Amino acid sequence: MDALDKDLILVNQEIKTKEDAIKAAGQLLVDHGYVEAPYIDSMIARNKDVSVYMGNFIAIPHGTDDGKQYIKKTGISIIQVPWGVDFSDDPADEKLVTVVFGIAGLNGEHLQLLSQIALFCSDINNVEKLADAQSADEIINLLKEVE
Amino acid sequence: MLFSDRETTIIRLLLDNEDGLTRDDLIKNLQVSKRTVYREVASLDNSLARLQIRLVKQDNRYQLVGEAAQMAELKQQVQQQPQQQVFDVRRRQNALTARLLLTNDVVTMQQLADEFNVSVATIVQDLNAIEPIFKDYRLAISRKKAAGIQAVGKESNRRRVLSGVLNSEINEYEFFEYLEHPKAQAQQLEYSTRYFIQLLDQNLLKISFQAIKGLQAAHFNQLADSQLQQLIIVLTVSAMRIQARQSLVELKHVDQTKLFKDQRLAIELFKQFPEAVRTHVNMLELAFMALQIQGMSFAVPKNIMLENYDLVLSYRVRNLIQEVSNQFNWDFRQDDVLFQDLMAHLSAALKRSYSQIPELNNPILQRIQTEYQNLYDIVAHSLTHVFPDNHFVAGEIAYVVIHFASSYEKKVQKTSLSALVLCANGIGTAKILETRLRRNIPEITHFTVSRVLDLNNLDLSQFDLVFSTIFLPGFPMKYKVISPMLLANEIKEIRDDIAQHYSLAAPVTPPEPDSDKLAQKTQDFQTAYQSMRAANDILENITVQDLTNSADLLTTLTQITTSLDGVLLTDPEEVARLLLQRMEKAPVGIPNTPMALVHTTSDLVKRPFFSIYNLSHVLPITGMDGQPVQLKRVLLMVGPAKMSIVENSLMGKISGSIIENDLNLEIYKTGTQAIVYQLISSLFLDELHMLNRNEVASQ
Numbered sequence: 092m093d094a095l096d097k098d099l100i101l102v103n104q105e106i107k108t109k110e111d112a113i114k115a116a117g118q119l120l121v122d123h124g125y126v127e128a129p130y131i132d133s134m135i136a137r138n139k140d141v142s143v144y145m146g147n148f149i150a151i152p153h154g155t156d157d158g159k160q161y162i163k164k165t166g167i168s169i170i171q172v173p174w175g176v177d178f179s180d181d182p183a184d185e186k187l188v189t190v191v192f193g194i195a196g197l198n199g200e201h202l203q204l205l206s207q208i209a210l211f212c213s214d215i216n217n218v219e220k221l222a223d224a225q226s227a228d229e230i231i232n233l234l235k236e237v238e
Numbered sequence: 239m240l241f242s243d244r245e246t247t248i249i250r251l252l253l254d255n256e257d258g259l260t261r262d263d264l265i266k267n268l269q270v271s272k273r274t275v276y277r278e279v280a281s282l283d284n285s286l287a288r289l290q291i292r293l294v295k296q297d298n299r300y301q302l303v304g305e306a307a308q309m310a311e312l313k314q315q316v317q318q319q320p321q322q323q324v325f326d327v328r329r330r331q332n333a334l335t336a337r338l339l340l341t342n343d344v345v346t347m348q349q350l351a352d353e354f355n356v357s358v359a360t361i362v363q364d365l366n367a368i369e370p371i372f373k374d375y376r377l378a379i380s381r382k383k384a385a386g387i388q389a390v391g392k393e394s395n396r397r398r399v400l401s402g403v404l405n406s407e408i409n410e411y412e413f414f415e416y417l418e419h420p421k422a423q424a425q426q427l428e429y430s431t432r433y434f435i436q437l438l439d440q441n442l443l444k445i446s447f448q449a450i451k452g453l454q455a456a457h458f459n460q461l462a463d464s465q466l467q468q469l470i471i472v473l474t475v476s477a478m479r480i481q482a483r484q485s486l487v488e489l490k491h492v493d494q495t496k497l498f499k500d501q502r503l504a505i506e507l508f509k510q511f512p513e514a515v516r517t518h519v520n521m522l523e524l525a526f527m528a529l530q531i532q533g534m535s536f537a538v539p540k541n542i543m544l545e546n547y548d549l550v551l552s553y554r555v556r557n558l559i560q561e562v563s564n565q566f567n568w569d570f571r572q573d574d575v576l577f578q579d580l581m582a583h584l585s586a587a588l589k590r591s592y593s594q595i596p597e598l599n600n601p602i603l604q605r606i607q608t609e610y611q612n613l614y615d616i617v618a619h620s621l622t623h624v625f626p627d628n629h630f631v632a633g634e635i636a637y638v639v640i641h642f643a644s645s646y647e648k649k650v651q652k653t654s655l656s657a658l659v660l661c662a663n664g665i666g667t668a669k670i671l672e673t674r675l676r677r678n679i680p681e682i683t684h685f686t687v688s689r690v691l692d693l694n695n696l697d698l699s700q701f702d703l704v705f706s707t708i709f710l711p712g713f714p715m716k717y718k719v720i721s722p723m724l725l726a727n728e729i730k731e732i733r734d735d736i737a738q739h740y741s742l743a744a745p746v747t748p749p750e751p752d753s754d755k756l757a758q759k760t761q762d763f764q765t766a767y768q769s770m771r772a773a774n775d776i777l778e779n780i781t782v783q784d785l786t787n788s789a790d791l792l793t794t795l796t797q798i799t800t801s802l803d804g805v806l807l808t809d810p811e812e813v814a815r816l817l818l819q820r821m822e823k824a825p826v827g828i829p830n831t832p833m834a835l836v837h838t839t840s841d842l843v844k845r846p847f848f849s850i851y852n853l854s855h856v857l858p859i860t861g862m863d864g865q866p867v868q869l870k871r872v873l874l875m876v877g878p879a880k881m882s883i884v885e886n887s888l889m890g891k892i893s894g895s896i897i898e899n900d901l902n903l904e905i906y907k908t909g910t911q912a913i914v915y916q917l918i919s920s921l922f923l924d925e926l927h928m929l930n931r932n933e934v935a936s937q
Binding site: 140143202206209213219 | 486487488489497498499501502505506508509513516517518519520521522524525673674721725726727
């Protein structure tokens with residue numbers, strides 16, 4: 092995966108709510124110059140119309156169409172939450188997420204990013220490895236083989 | 239060069255009337271509006287220019303003017319072209335449905351009348367006819383005074399109806415011919431197929447076709463052409479709507495985890511589209527497309543009862559199940575889902591004309607081979623035995639094994655186990671784990687959550703299973719360490735464990751007598767055929783309809799029987815009286831519902847019949863429990879005094895199913911015709927298997 096940047100990966104995070112998880116993923120993109128700050132709001136807005144929960148314990152927050160103007164370059168942020176954060180709207184219907192991928196894709200590149208992440212995470216063992224990883228380097232090593 | 243249907247008609251008219259025709263003549267002959275005639279004449283003039291023929295207007299009459307040779311050529315061309323074709327009513331209504339759903343604009347009735355070559359009054363009638371379909375899918379036709387009409391409703395439903403209509407109207411053979419050779423085929427297509435194909439954006443259709451074709455070998459191999467067509471149409475429609483900025487904004491009840499695999503395919507498909515579409519593909523679009531793909535994988539031909547039900551195959555599948563049951567020492571025969579799945583799977587597998595490419599590195603198949611080695615060997619052996627003429631590659635066998643394996647897993651006896659969940663961290667994590675265990679491992683009925691610190695206060699002997707998120711050195715019981723998120727493979731391990739230790743294997747009943755005599759097979763076939771015909775007759779006549787009834791019970795019953803007079807029964811008054819008599823003898827109201835099973839058998843009835851009537855007028859009757867029932871929905875069941883064993887058991891199956899479980903009850907209470915049909919057809923399928931089985935056993 093080309094778009095990976097070690098600075099955009101945080102491991103061992105404890106996050107209480109899905110909003111906080113999305114904000115954290117967005118903030119990393121902002122801090123490292125991939126997007127402008129309003130992109131975070133559009134990520135929150137997107138999760139309101141459509142859950143960004145993907146299944147297999149991962150969530151892939153991304154911006155709305157309106158938010159696209161704030162993207163400066165394509166990038167992925169990764170937040171590992173080993174104890175999980177619930178992405179469901181309904182407490183009875185738990186959607187536990189252990190790895191959050193924040194994505195910003197220029198020119199429809201978001202599909203490319205989504206497809207790489209989905210491919211890798213379709214094997215639950217890979218998700219487990221991501222969730223168990225102890226450092227950003229370890230995560231990059233796991234993901235670098237994804238084409 | 240070819241002309242449109244309407245142009246051809248005008249040319250024919252003008253060739254036949256050398257003196258020319260007035261505008262009014264054309265209006266009358268073509269049955270279109272003045273404006274349409276103007277438009278057609280202008281476009282025709284253009285089309286004709288290439289043949290150096292002109293369409294001129296002299297003395298208020300339109301005439302064709304040109305050299306004799308050119309005129310002869312034109313004559314020949316229009317003769318080659320098929321007669322102008324028009325839609326029949328049903329087609330036109332489908333066309334109108336598609337037309338309205340494709341656009342978000344307000345259109346006027348006049349516009350539609352012109353387009354479909356009918357009067358405004360006809361359009362109004364058509365709209366009334368299609369409105370129920372809209373309603374079924376919670377769509378509506380909004381009528382705007384002085385402006386026109388517009389289809390409104392949820393985008394997902396709009397696409398479902400639109401794709402459904404297009405799919406039903408486009409001939410599947412022609413569809414693929416056209417996609418393979420778009421230029422050569424465009425004019426050869428049958429009128430209606432052409433019309434409906436051309437409603438689709440041709441460029442997006444091409445991309446959809448290529449995208450799906452690209453994934454076909456790896457992912458859509460088991461799909462029939464009709465299913466591929468449906469998928470291509472749904473994808474095209476979605477892409478068109480996305481391009482028109484009509485993306486989905488909500489989708490109810492989606493289980494993301496189940497969709498994960500197909501969501502990946504959806505991404506691959508959308509990746510093939512140009513940026514205008516690609517950029518606007520949101521997660522919901524992916525989920526929607528994934529749902530469509532998933533639907534395909536489970537689709538069983540709707541008319542399994544009809545001609546395409548493969549009797550020979552069903553016989554062989556039955557043998558396969560029998561053989562595997564004997565050798566694996568587990569009775570798979572009671573599982574009708576397994577039977578149906580194998581039917582669907584094997585009929586597709588055997589029909590594949592080309593040999594399958596071996597799947598070398600598929601991890602799932604490899605796992606099947608190692609995890610279910612014994613079952614794998616038995617299935618492989620039985621397959622070669624039952625289907626001696628077919629060669630099954632390892633991958634193919636593994637897929638068959640998957641069906642057996644899942645049946646085995648499913649049948650594992652449910653016991654009521656109690657489990658202790660231990661957690662190093664706070665109770666919160668343990669609670670998460672508990673909910674996940676509860677949902678995924680139904681065998682466990684009692685849970686106790688505890689922290690490791692509190693272990694001493696517990697009586698460990700009361701637990702069958704202990705789960706812990708940490709290692710517990712020196713713990714006196716067998717326990718299992720699991721991660722708090724309870725991964726899918728852990729769920730599987732736990733269930734396997736439970737299956738192994740706590741289940742009672744289903745005893746295998748003595749094998750059915752091995753019957754190889756040809757005569758017997760013939761007899762089997764005859765019996766099966768007759769059973770199926772009886773079932774089909776009942777099914778095809780099922781209706782769910784509204785009845786504006788009288789406030790009197792007997793009069794209401796007579797209303798119903800009178801509507802069946804002639805075709806189904808004679809002397810409707812007498813049959814109604816018999817129905818009432820039966821009701822008075824023993825109450826037929828279904829307790830706590832607005833329904834009654836009104837039934838009788840009589841020589842006046844020609845054949846078995848079941849239908850549902852919604853009453854406009856509520857009638858007070860007595861329920862089977864003696865309590866009053868407010869009758870709103872009549873389940874009518876009638877049959878001849880003498881019915882065959884098969885007919886009897888089929889009717890019995892219906893009446894028995896009504897209160898069999900809550901889902902059925904709800905379907906009978908509120909279901910539409912399509913849903914009731916679906917329920918009863920699946921009941922019948924079960925019943926036919928039973929009948930067949932008994933037939934063999936009793937001989």
